[in-house]
Amino acid sequence: AQSVSQHNHHVILSEAASLELGCNYSYGGTVNLFWYVQYPGQHLQLLLKYFSGDPLVKGIKGFEAEFIKSKFSFNLRKPSVQWSDTAEYFCAVIFTGGGNKLTFGTGTQLKVEL
């Protein structure tokens, strides 16, 4: 069955540190890839998405993600995190042939310390 894995469950960084959150999926077909973010007390919101084309996609607030098809990965990166980036981050995948159903990873809780 198709699945999405986020191996880092909790990450603690200092401000200005670089961030990379891992996301891998298991499926050999075409996928649409997303990162969602949930700030404390707020609803889930879209950070960035990949459908096709340039595998390096840029999202809001300085985030970017790279789709590496050979590694079945879609890692999220930010060169320099801020305290306001403290949130829970979810990778999500739409597997083609499965309608428009989004399958989520288990999430990564990021805490940025001053």
Place this chain on the structure above:
Amino acid sequence: SQTIHQWPATLVQPVGSPLSLECTVEGTSNPNLYWYRQAAGRGLQLLFYSVGIGQISSEVPQNLSASRPQDRQFILSSKKLLLSDSGFYLCAWSRGQGGSPLHFGNGTRLTVT
């Protein structure tokens, strides 16, 4: 612009009581509608998915059911709640095109006592 409303925000119900959570979308027509449950450390689990009125796909066998009586209304129900139904329930919508991102409501925190 499109908006999604989900209520109530919090709910405490005794075991064995019925449940009805409501979700409505405004500003769009014929959306895909979803119910997810979010549990700490387990991400978001898709419960139900609907592409049109009266069309419901159940993803996980459980004590819950869903209905879509109107184009932009999606209801999550249970006849008798179990303790294990406690959780954070999220409604979401997307456009009908494949690959469209989901837009989430603010969620309902359900505690079954």
